[in-house]
Amino acid sequence: MPNTRFYVTTPIYYVNDRPHTGHAYTSVLADVMAGYHRLLGIDTWFLTGTDEHGQKVQDSAAERDVAPQALCDEMAAHFGDLLERLRVRNDDFVRTTEPRHTAVVTQVLAELHARGDVYLDHYEGWYCARCERYWTDRDVEEQGGGRCPDQPELHGVERLAEENYYFRMSKYADRLREAIETDVFRVHPEKRKNEVLGFLKKGLTDLCISRNRERLSWGVPLPFDDKYVCYVWVDALFNYKSAIGYLAADDAEHERHARWWPADVHVIGKDILTTHAVYWPTLLMAMGEALPRMVLAHGWLLDSRGGKLSKTKREGDDAEGVLPVPTIDGLLDVFGADGTRWFLATAMKPGDDTAFDWTIVRERVNTDLANGLGNTANRLLKMAAGACDGVFPGLGEDDDVGETQERVRAAAVAAVDAVRAFPETLDVTAVVAAVRSGVAAISLFLQDEKPWKLVKTDDGLPRARIVIAWSLESLRLLALAVHPILPESFATLRTALGMTGDLDFARESQFGALPEGARLGAPPNLFPRIGADAIPSA
């Protein structure tokens, strides 16, 4: 079934923390997915935003003696800035403190309550206010008592006995298991799917969805009991629907929701798998809503020693002999938006963790972009300027097509074919691999034909022009294939390669689409080589 539209989301980022490379990774991954769909002419909606309620936000605001909303405004702006600097093209940016969102959460809660899927129950146990959750007696005892099992050094727990509202999540366990097993609701990669199924096999409990307002006021009040606010995750998850007009009274909004829901892909980090693969779908079932088609749980970027980039450790920390971890600001400063995006987009196959440091990023950017794409563009356009007066000479007669020449064409076609397959595969790696082979094919072709020598004789000149033309055409398709990853460089390169007017993939992806006589641009230096001295520290 061909996709007629594509709705992709990132998690909404929690404003308690400043944006770091992990956020950038998720955002770029989703952006690249959105970009490939747009390139193919598929209507695309890409949503991201910020998660602004909850205990940590309330506490941080209190510590800094500012209003929670002020803190949210400040932090949301940081995330917005990051997206801009990364050239991420999200279609919307939702904030959970916006009325359009809180109104939806309120309605959802009322509806769940009215349907009998929310009930009041008594609970007594150890509560960690910072983590906003209860722990079992055993968990707490394991820590020696009194401390939070998750962050014993930082958080204390308190004994609480209170009434709370619960969502009848257990009721939907069987349906959820079936949806996952049959891939009606895909959990990707397979490893994560198995984890969720294993989790479900042990039986689901109900989910506590209320927090006592005396402790936590920064949240959406329960419409049926204002002594409580909504558990932050239940609040947060509904952003995926509130932002596209869910439950809106307005007709146009209503239609917008019908158009985009269900989401095609929720891109998430593996740390929030349970919320997205269990809480979210069961909540949707309770509301009688369709499930998203896929949750894609990616891995983490790790520091050079294999440690996780954590919020408490702060990236960039070079203590204890760990190589400095590049900060997102640092990456952008040194490699620019495109270089940073290239690294992030090719850093790992979604699913696995990947260690990285400055050297790894530098090598990848230099090899693929400076030595590869950039150098090829530069040398070809320089040749074209000399041998063809800066005008595309046309592909010439087809009767003299040698092996390397045909390979150049085939490699470029393979790259745009990988792009066409993207909606099915969602495989950025495959596109990148095809582009790398394409660049290599051009290099071999040039080496084989040596147009710089042919050009020196009148007899050789026509052949040189054909070699240059085929290479340029190939490069043009390769550029098209990486457009969603390298938006800035693509624009420059496309113009330099002679294409004008609005981008039209169907036309431009044809080998030979560039008309003879098209005006070529000056040789660009798209990706300057990054020297070792350009990276911070030693």
Added chain:
RNA sequence: GCCGGCGUGGCUCAGUUGGUUAGAGCGGCGGAUUCAUAACCCGCAGGUCGUUGGUUCAAGUCCAACCGCCGGCACCA
């Protein structure tokens, strides 16, 4: 403890349903070349494919056990 995954040349990894001399990229070394961003091109790395046993005419490629690492879950303290 249970479930799942992984362990291939310095690094990162490919290796179809088991079958000729186990591959690629990066780094390193040597060569060629100069159209290009010290780039590109060519050649080199002799790795017992974690260990030990099996199945088979034939096993990184299947089975078992073990070792190590990683996820998830559980339990004890």
